[in-house]
Amino acid sequence: xxxxxxxxxxxxxxxxxxxxxxxxxxxxxxxxxxxxxxxxxxxxxxxxxxxxxxxxxxxxxxxxxxxxxxxxxxxxxxxxxxxxxxxxxxxxxxxxxxxxxxxxxxxxxxxxxxxxxxxxxxxxxxxxxxxxxxxxxxxxxxxxxxxxxxxxxxxxxxxxxxxxxxxxxxxxxxxxxxxxxxxxxxxxxxxxxxxxxxxxxxxxxxxxxxxxxxxxxxxxxxxxxxxxxxxxxxxxxxxxxxxxxxxxxxxxxxxxxxxxxxxxxxxxxxxxxxxxxxxxxxxxxxxxxxxxxxxxxxxxxxxxxxxxxxxxxxxxxxxxxxxxxxxxxxxxxxxxxxxxxxxxxxxxxxxxxxxxxxxxxxxxxxxxxxxxxxxxxxxxxxxxxxxxxxxxxxxxxxxxxxxxxxxxxxxxxxxxxxxxxxxxxxxxxxx
Ligand SMILES: *Cc1c(COP(=O)(O)O)cnc(C)c1O
Numbered sequence: 001x002x003x004x005x006x007x008x009x010x011x012x013x014x015x016x017x018x019x020x021x022x023x024x025x026x027x028x029x030x031x032x033x034x035x036x037x038x039x040x041x042x043x044x045x046x047x048x049x050x051x052x053x054x055x056x057x058x059x060x061x062x063x064x065x066x067x068x069x070x071x072x073x074x075x076x077x078x079x080x081x082x083x084x085x086x087x088x089x090x091x092x093x094x095x096x097x098x099x100x101x102x103x104x105x106x107x108x109x110x111x112x113x114x115x116x117x118x119x120x121x122x123x124x125x126x127x128x129x130x131x132x133x134x135x136x137x138x139x140x141x142x143x144x145x146x147x148x149x150x151x152x153x154x155x156x157x158x159x160x161x162x163x164x165x166x167x168x169x170x171x172x173x174x175x176x177x178x179x180x181x182x183x184x185x186x187x188x189x190x191x192x193x194x195x196x197x198x199x200x201x202x203x204x205x206x207x208x209x210x211x212x213x214x215x216x217x218x219x220x221x222x223x224x225x226x227x228x229x230x231x232x233x234x235x236x237x238x239x240x241x242x243x244x245x246x247x248x249x250x251x252x253x254x255x256x257x258x259x260x261x262x263x264x265x266x267x268x269x270x271x272x273x274x275x276x277x278x279x280x281x282x283x284x285x286x287x288x289x290x291x292x293x294x295x296x297x298x299x300x301x302x303x304x305x306x307x308x309x310x311x312x313x314x315x316x317x318x319x320x321x322x323x324x325x326x327x328x329x330x331x332x333x334x335x336x337x338x339x340x341x342x343x344x345x346x347x348x349x350x351x352x353x354x355x356x357x358x359x360x361x362x363x364x365x366x367x368x369x370x371x372x373x374x375x376x377x378x379x380x381x382x383x384x385x386x387x388x389x390x391x392x393x394x395x396x397x398x399x400x401x402x403x404x405x406x407x408x409x410x411x412x413x414x415x416x417x418x419x420x421x422x423x424x425x426x427x428x429x430x431x
Contacts, residue, residue, distance in 0.1 A: 075116030111147030142172030216253025225257030274364030
């Protein structure tokens with residue numbers, strides 16, 4: 001499969017180089033040249049397919065012949081070896097739980113698939129050693145650390161803002177050891193991000209180390225996120241209503257993967273981007289004017305993004321046709337107060353505990369259904385409530401049961417290196 005840069009259609013790449021580079025050399029995001037529809041027989045037969053078979057059919061054209069079928073099946077097997085249930089909230093709304101993976105958030109899927117793909121290319125070829133350099137506001141770090149742990153030929157360096165991630169998130173990225181190094185930055189997530197971007201452009205570093213990033217701009221992290229929309233459809237096929245998905249969105253990688261699943265034929269009628277106070281896209285949908293804003297901190301911190309990097313892919317998918325986009329895609333924003341209220345309400349009415357990200361998704365769905373009653377709605381519950389324990393317990397005014405895996409994680413020893421500025425990072429990478 002060929003990919004082209006959204007900055008310049010002439011700049012193309014195969015799958016392997018798109019995965020190794022992350023961004024195109026002209027800094028554009030990669031986008032597939034062809035998007036083939038799956039045959040109707042695939043959807044007619046989906047009840048008879050298992051998770052690996054469904055995922056394989058969805059992704060194989062995007063990988064092409066660059067990974068052998070048997071290796072691709074192995075990578076998929078390891079990527080989706082947990083459950084993706086839809087839990088009924090009421091007769092019109094279900095919660096698609098994406099947090100049953102090892103780090104309790106949906107990013108496990110993309111991180112594992114990318115680790116598998118990159119590991120395959122390293123084993124096969126002469127890429128040499130690769131350093132995955134990534135900044136995290138919380139969930140990316142843990143998922144990437146876990147996905148890449150022990151993968152031959154890859155070192156992982158994670159920057160995270162000191163004191164600004166939850167305790168569980170910190171443990172998930174600082175306790176693994178082996179090829180994973182956590183750098184604790186005195187600063188904000190934006191500072192971490194700026195340092196990472198600078199390192200990618202610093203030839204002193206790139207002459208010494210081959211760097212790649214592992215955020216959702218990478219096609220190997222972005223595209224496998226199609227899988228769970230297909231797993232969800234398998235559970236929803238029996239509904240005789242139009243389907244709508246509400247996706248709590250930050251960098252818009254997840255929802256953009258859902259739109260790709262629609263593009264390959266999944267019969268989803270509408271998508272809702274549910275946002276917290278970071279409302280760049282909500283404003284864009286109203287004004288058609290794209291104005292980035294500095295990010296503001298919220299209780300759904302994985303969505304505190306002021307300039308969502310994947311939105312250009314969404315515009316491309318909709319051929320920059322605003323009317324067409326509006327027909328199939330809505331965006332809403334909710335503040336922390338509303339988010340907490342919805343957590344409390346849903347808990348007291350149904351006993352279901354939402355995390356703050358899922359709660360934003362729920363709110364978006366509820367708003368859409370008010371004016372579109374003929375739909376069945378699914379919101380993506382992107383993280384386990386225990387990852388945001390304090391916020392959740394305060395909102396529902398009750399205790400949350402802690403899974404065993406988290407109990408043992410909390411007893412592990414944190415290991416990190418403290419850094420204060422770019423020179424510290426550079427010094428570490430050159431050491
Ligand atoms: C990363 C993350 C999001 C946002 O996903 P995007 O693909 O960046 O839009 C939402 N919820 C949780 C829990 C996350 O970790």
